[in-house]
Amino acid sequence: MLLKIRDLNVGYKTIFGKLNVLSDISLDIDRNEIVGIVGESGSGKSTLGHAITRLLPPSAIVSGSVNIDGVNMLSLSENAITKYRGTTVFMILQNPFTSLNPVKTVGYQLLEAARIRMERDGESWNEDRGYDASINALKDLRFPDPEVIMRKYPHQLSGGQIQRVVLAMALILKPKVLIADEPTSALDVTIQAQVVNLFKDLNRELNTAILFITHDISLAYVISTRLVVLYAGRIMEDGEVDSVVKEPMHPYTQKLIAGVPDMSKFTTPDVRLESIPGQPPSFMNLPSGCKFNPRCPFVKDICKSQEPQLIKTDSRRMVRCWLYE
């Protein structure tokens, strides 16, 4: 197993007491897996990504372990973790305009990535080879004139171009684990489709494990091999993408899939979309028992008093719901 997360808890201390944003997350992700992490906003998807890369603010209280290739990311000091960021774990952030340094050219930032890759491979820095590697990465991302892009500043590029530059950086660094936090939400459908295909190529060619965080289930279906559904900071369902989408077990997953406008559903012109009643809960004030119980159509007495465990229903499928216990 490449990435092993065990009992990961992330909380924040506030004047109202401790807020638990992630509770008991355990996940195993292998090389060449693409795992889609889906959930509504405020379900803790991004917090999970930031916890793995150790990018959480200092006020966060983190417990549990995150092992990548046998190294526990959470036990490393701030100095030691920088040696792992980039080549071991790499994160693509949601907003492309804040992910590059605005006062350095794209070339400068790509060469920096190339230098880090070479140094960590134990080679000495050779700028010509670094330049070639950067140009090749940009060519792989279908930039028609990479030399021009190398001289540009981030503000001169469009959102789609910057997101591809960040992906080029990932191509140069060849990370073991790539975390992509809604990397395409600022992009148009055609550019999004291009980027999705690039992710798949990256995964195939370099065996990079990818955590693809998104709120769009159709997009997660297209890109990933496995789907993890988060709600209120808990894993509600986990399984192969086809089985989860075709036969969702958890009522939340069922509702989530029923509410997505997806072309495959519109076989007749008068299909009506279902919506989930109510609002996602606030972390300040989580319901007792199962966190989905106030919005669940199948709610029973036990759901309100006791929280269900994440149970295995077969070798590759897990669900957190009293209906299956």
Added chain:
Amino acid sequence: MSDLVKIENIKKYYLAYKIGILDRLAGRKPVYVRAVDDVSLEIREGEVMGLIGESGSGKTTLGKLLVTLETPDSGKFYFMGKEVNNSTLNFVRNNVAMVFQNPYSSLNPRLSVREIISEPLGHVDDKKVAEAMELVGLNYREHARKRPRELSGGQVQRVAVARAIVKNAKFIVLDEPTSALDASLQAQVLNLLLDLKSKLGLTYLFITHNMAVAYYVADRVAIMYAGKIVEYGEKESVFRKPAHPYTQSLMASIPKMSEKDLKPPSGEVPSLINPPPGCRFNPRCPFAMDICSKKEPPLIDYEGRKVACWLYNK
């Protein structure tokens, strides 16, 4: 059904950058962004017209032209059979409204919900506010005195919709009303909009980049690319059998829960300052012919829709 809105060969160009007096002395010519270039479209009474396009294709500009927030540089615009000019402007403005993409930035954060909703009326009328709020599913007593920041994204967008319907507008331009919302809220707001339409007999122009959303709400759809409408017609014929190569590649780019492979077009949307000659899609088109880079294709009738492509113009 009669045409509620009709536009003919409408153009809207913006200056790409300011031309100062020194530039003019140096003989520099003004450079234009051709946001909407020679577009004709009619919207029938009581229908939902979906306007689909990528960012920078001019769809928001077209929406603004139709609610008279922008004036066209040339072309004709008819609203309910009357030509829109200075003397009919007030009549048009009484009958149109627009809902914007981000409700938090389109509503005044210092006003309460009841003040926001009564803004188009010119005075606070609690009876009308309460009616409008009930129609969009908000509780007057609970929410009327709140400010936008105290409401959730779905609720704020409902307030924006309430403001659009409070004056009994007949035609509403919805500019990506759900793209800032979560999947579960998106379905709620879309269903609300459809209910309102049948209850109040409204006509919508629904601007979106999401094809599935457009299919769900629209009766007819128009596909925009680089300031031009490349295809429009009944949604069934456009979605089931897209004719224009751009529409086809757009269809192949949407993630669906039935197909794992995406086949996007190569390259990027061209700049509107200097669009390619001939058909604007020709540099990315897999079927490009000689004529495509020389002459612009006109919109012609083809199997229940209009399409601008030389493939069908023999």
